Amino acid sequence: MDGAASVEPLAASDPPTLRAATVIEGTALRAVRVPDFSPEAKSGFGAFLDGTQKVQIVAHHCGMPIVIGTVSAAVRIRVDRRLTTWGHQPPLVERKIYLPLRYLPVLAELGADVAQTSWQIVDTSTADKSGEYPSQHPAVLLERATRAVDQQREHLEDRLAEAWCAQGEAPIYIDGGISRSANVASSALAVGVIKSHRTLYVEGDALRIVLGLRKGERSSVFRVAPRSRSSVMSWYLRLRGEAGRDPLWGLVRVEVTERERPSDRANEISRWIMAETTPLSLPDGRWDKMAYGVRDCEEFLRAIS
Amino acid sequence: MSEALGRVVATERKPNTPHEFHFWTAINSPVGIGTIVRVDGAQPMDGQIPHIYGIVVEGFSYTDLQSPMHDVLGHDGLPTLAGFASTERAEIRLYTAAVLRQIPEEPLQPVPMGQVFLAEEADVHVALRMDSYLKDGANTGIPVGVYRAGGTDAVIYLDADFLLGPEAAHLNITGVSGLATKTSAVEWLLASLFKHFPEEKGSIAAVCFNVKGPDLCYLDKPGKVEQTDEALYEKLGVEPKPFQKVEYFAPYTAKGLALNTFRNNEELLDNVTPLTWGLREVLQYAEVLLNKDDIDAKADALIDFITENVVDKEFAADGVLVKNHRVESFADLDAWFRDVLQGLEKKNGESWRTHHVATIRKVRNRLSNISTRCAGLVTDSGAVSDLPFGSFEDKTVYVVDVANLEEDAQDLIFARIVSKLREHLERRDLGVKHLVVFVDELNKYAPGDGPETYVRKMLLDIAERGRYLGLVLFSAQQFRSQVHRRVVGNSGTALFGRMDPDELSTPGYAVLSPATRTKLATLEKGQLMIRHPHFTQPIFVRFPRPAVMQGREGSERYPQSNEISLEAAILRALRPLDPTISLPWVQEITALYTEQEVIRARNATLLARPNDVKAYFSSQFRKIIPAQPAQRPMAGSIRSVPENDPYGF
Numbered sequence: 023m024d025g026a027a028s029v030e031p032l033a034a035s036d037p038p039t040l041r042a043a044t045v046i047e048g049t050a051l052r053a054v055r056v057p058d059f060s061p062e063a064k065s066g067f068g069a070f071l072d073g074t075q076k077v078q079i080v081a082h083h084c085g086m087p088i089v090i091g092t093v094s095a096a097v098r099i100r101v102d103r104r105l106t107t108w109g110h111q112p113p114l115v116e117r118k119i120y121l122p123l124r125y126l127p128v129l130a131e132l133g134a135d136v137a138q139t140s141w142q143i144v145d146t147s148t149a150d151k152s153g154e155y156p157s158q159h160p161a162v163l164l165e166r167a168t169r170a171v172d173q174q175r176e177h178l179e180d181r182l183a184e185a186w187c188a189q190g191e192a193p194i195y196i197d198g199g200i201s202r203s204a205n206v207a208s209s210a211l212a213v214g215v216i217k218s219h220r221t222l223y224v225e226g227d228a229l230r231i232v233l234g235l236r237k238g239e240r241s242s243v244f245r246v247a248p249r250s251r252s253s254v255m256s257w258y259l260r261l262r263g264e265a266g267r268d269p270l271w272g273l274v275r276v277e278v279t280e281r282e283r284p285s286d287r288a289n290e291i292s293r294w295i296m297a298e299t300t301p302l303s304l305p306d307g308r309w310d311k312m313a314y315g316v317r318d319c320e321e322f323l324r325a326i327s
Numbered sequence: 328m329s330e331a332l333g334r335v336v337a338t339e340r341k342p343n344t345p346h347e348f349h350f351w352t353a354i355n356s357p358v359g360i361g362t363i364v365r366v367d368g369a370q371p372m373d374g375q376i377p378h379i380y381g382i383v384v385e386g387f388s389y390t391d392l393q394s395p396m397h398d399v400l401g402h403d404g405l406p407t408l409a410g411f412a413s414t415e416r417a418e419i420r421l422y423t424a425a426v427l428r429q430i431p432e433e434p435l436q437p438v439p440m441g442q443v444f445l446a447e448e449a450d451v452h453v454a455l456r457m458d459s460y461l462k463d464g465a466n467t468g469i470p471v472g473v474y475r476a477g478g479t480d481a482v483i484y485l486d487a488d489f490l491l492g493p494e495a496a497h498l499n500i501t502g503v504s505g506l507a508t509k510t511s512a513v514e515w516l517l518a519s520l521f522k523h524f525p526e527e528k529g530s531i532a533a534v535c536f537n538v539k540g541p542d543l544c545y546l547d548k549p550g551k552v553e554q555t556d557e558a559l560y561e562k563l564g565v566e567p568k569p570f571q572k573v574e575y576f577a578p579y580t581a582k583g584l585a586l587n588t589f590r591n592n593e594e595l596l597d598n599v600t601p602l603t604w605g606l607r608e609v610l611q612y613a614e615v616l617l618n619k620d621d622i623d624a625k626a627d628a629l630i631d632f633i634t635e636n637v638v639d640k641e642f643a644a645d646g647v648l649v650k651n652h653r654v655e656s657f658a659d660l661d662a663w664f665r666d667v668l669q670g671l672e673k674k675n676g677e678s679w680r681t682h683h684v685a686t687i688r689k690v691r692n693r694l695s696n697i698s699t700r701c702a703g704l705v706t707d708s709g710a711v712s713d714l715p716f717g718s719f720e721d722k723t724v725y726v727v728d729v730a731n732l733e734e735d736a737q738d739l740i741f742a743r744i745v746s747k748l749r750e751h752l753e754r755r756d757l758g759v760k761h762l763v764v765f766v767d768e769l770n771k772y773a774p775g776d777g778p779e780t781y782v783r784k785m786l787l788d789i790a791e792r793g794r795y796l797g798l799v800l801f802s803a804q805q806f807r808s809q810v811h812r813r814v815v816g817n818s819g820t821a822l823f824g825r826m827d828p829d830e831l832s833t834p835g836y837a838v839l840s841p842a843t844r845t846k847l848a849t850l851e852k853g854q855l856m857i858r859h860p861h862f863t864q865p866i867f868v869r870f871p872r873p874a875v876m877q878g879r880e881g882s883e884r885y886p887q888s889n890e891i892s893l894e895a896a897i898l899r900a901l902r903p904l905d906p907t908i909s910l911p912w913v914q915e916i917t918a919l920y921t922e923q924e925v926i927r928a929r930n931a932t933l934l935a936r937p938n939d940v941k942a943y944f945s946s947q948f949r950k951i952i953p954a955q956p957a958q959r960p961m962a963g964s965i966r967s968v969p970e971n972d973p974y975g976f
Contacts, residue, residue: 302401
């Protein structure tokens with residue numbers, strides 16, 4: 023959009039935290055070398071899922087930010103080693119206007135007219151669960167808009183992930199966690215790979231073990247059970263040697279549905295994820311953790327949205 | 328309608344223009360360099376969806392890899408590990424196409440975004456503007472080959488009006504030797520021309536100069552036609568048959584017994600005619616053989632004098648000449664010179680009729696030398712056997728074999744025949760309305776540098792003015808860049824076979840894209856790139872192998888005869904005229920005569936082609952009464968003398 027200013031994703035407002043989790047592979051968390059991995063190992067993933075979002079401030083009205091949010095998500099399937107868009111469910115792209123209608127009475131009065139436009143409007147000034155309205159501070163309102171866009175993107179990703187799991191074709195590599203959707207969290211086909219570590223599900227000695235994982239090593243499997251989300255089993259996996267870099271370099275956390283024999287499952291999935299480390303997803307800055315298929319999703323979505 | 332195979336793309340860095348556009352395709356699309364495509368514009372213009380036709384001239388392929396180092400890192404520096412990656416990088420096939428035609432043609436705008444389709448046969452006709460001469464009523468299309476891409480097989484036609492005049496004319500072929508390109512292409516094109524030349528444009532024939540090898544020596548003999556070529560012939564509407572009417576011409580060897588051609592096998596002599604010229608024919612083109620150092624103004628004046636006043640004239644004795652002369656041959660001319668010089672010596676004179684004795688000696692020396700340098704072609708006797716100027720026949724190929732001749736003789740033959748053809752075409756009495764002259768090795772006959780020669784001047788003249796006369800030059804060479812620019816520049820149509828990379832690096836090929844040049848350097852046998860006035864870009868086509876016997880096969884099946892005995896040579900020459908002639912008959916008739924006399928009688932018989940060959944041949948010899956052994960007088964018997972005869976009687 024001409025003249026629109028893109029907004030960089032805001033730093034997550036949740037502070038970095040450590041949270042204990044229940045180990046379900048053995049009694050204490052330890053480092054496990056992923057067995058039988060070789061460069062020739064084949065990946066079992068048949069598809070990749072990721073979403074993108076773009077937040078643009080297109081105008082200010084009475085100092086209040088008027089934001090357009092574009093979100094998209096796509097599943098790219100692998101056919102003969104090449105990635106192509108999943109034909110069963112086309113990529114999703116949505117564009118909405120995010121307005122603090124409470125603080126823009128003039129626009130609120132236009133409600134009927136606005137409703138007739140093809141644009142969907144999201145009110146960023148509604149009261150929260152406790153009944154409190156957000157501050158009129160433009161930065162607060164922009165943060166609310168950004169969070170709303172974020173949620174919309176997650177919603178699209180969940181829709182596609184559920185569609186994939188319902189279709190049941192092959193395991194899918196999902197960029198991010200899988201616990202938001204109960205259907206996805208309970209599907210044997212969904213594998214979530216989390217690159218960011220604002221919350222580390224280890225404490226004490228376990229933290230030192232995770233941060234000390236070497237390339238090709240994983241942690242013991244533990245259970246992640248957020249309050250409002252489904253419970254899944256999870257483990258950390260070091261994809262690339264971290265020597266000389268920060269301790270989170272090449273470290274991902276994997277989420278899958280809870281199953282019996284977690285060790286076997288964790289080893290198998292870890293081999294698949296390590297097989298996805300080539301080709302490199304450079305020049306993306308997160309290439310140490312990002313699978314090429316995820317980068318392909320993002321490039322695809324950048325082209326269409 | 329076929330499915331779209333690509334999409335037009337344009338960026339600020341790589342924008343589309345009215346003459347060029349870019350599009351991408353799937354990895355496995357059948358697009359390649361030389362493929363013709365059609366773009367359907369998305370937005371109508373004046374109510375009409377624009378269609379843009381283009382030919383692919385460049386291709387690009389790349390992945391999302393930003394640095395080769397990323398690939399090295401991704402595979403730990405081991406190329407062997409690269410094949411195990413679960414995913415191939417995203418890859419693009421991006422092509423650049425040169426615009427062939429836009430419809431509507433006005434206003435001429437940059438190529439719009441749109442879908443790209445593989446051109447079908449009808450699209451190819453429109454793209455190359457062939458629709459203008461293939462429509463009802465025009466019908467001047469001459470099939471030159473088949474354009475192939477994807478599933479499209481489209482016949483490519485040349486416009487006869489632009490190949491043989493009057494709009495444009497001439498054709499030039501370039502290609503490396505030994506890949507069956509140049510000669511094969513000409514043989515195929517002549518076959519197509521003879522089949523498809525519009526009747527309303529009149530008759531057509533071809534004169535081919537065979538300057539090397541036996542390739543043109545078996546045009547009337549069938550060759551092998553592969554199944555794939557049969558399909559091409561059918562598509563192109565030409566029967567896979569050798570030429571029906573072919574006449575060969577070749578001079579004799581220096582000894583004058585056998586014809587100096589690859590086609591002198593006895594089985595092939597029925598349509599081979601000796602090519603022999605006398606003094607009259609040669610003197611007209613003396614400048615071809617005499618260079619400027621030989622001929623100064625004084626010598627030139629004497630040659631003019633001889634041409635005007637001596638040759639074929641009664642030249643009476645004067646104070647110097649002691650007897651009357653009628654000069655009709657080189658032998659007569661030499662006798663005339665001898666008489667003049669002896670007369671001057673006797674009188675101790677220094678000049679005769681203003682010509683200095685030194686000039687006379689010099690001209691005598693140079694002219695006499697011609698019959699030696701061109702022995703086999705030029706006869707001392709003056710016997711002439713020539714091409715049938717004035718009675719050329721429609722759809723006939725006349726091959727003049729000069730492959731085994733010295734350079735001088737080749738130049739003389741070339742200069743005289745082309746000049747005669749031109750004269751007859753100017754007078755409209757050659758026998759055909761259009762004539763194609765094929766000359767190979769144009770590097771040699773019309774080089775871009777070097778001294779001005781008679782042959783080069785003549786080729787330039789044909790190239791620049793021939794089309795008005797119906798005289799069309801089909802020329803060929805290995806290095807187009809070394810041919811005179813005005814000769815190749817005047818060739819409306821140009822064919823290119825596989826090219827030498829060095830040749831492709833010369834400035835003349837700078838207009839071609841690097842990919843097109845690469846394709847030219849790797850063309851297969853039977854593939855050509857064509858430039859024609861109607862085509863705004865060069866087009867690649869495939870043509871069938873000529874349905875005539877190839878030179879190598881011909882020379883194996885009909886081996887060239889070695890020099891043979893006089894009697895055998897006479898038998899060979901006369902037997903096609905009268906099959907009853909036998910070797911013993913020839914031996915009996917010629918036994919008493921010199922070799923020169925026998926050859927002269929043979930030449931006269933071949934020229935006259937009489938009904939009664941034996942009688943005519945015999946009548947050419949002077950009467951000689953065979954020597955009879957002297958009768959021994961009868962010796963008288965010696966009478967016995969009576970013993971008692973005292974006188975001994």
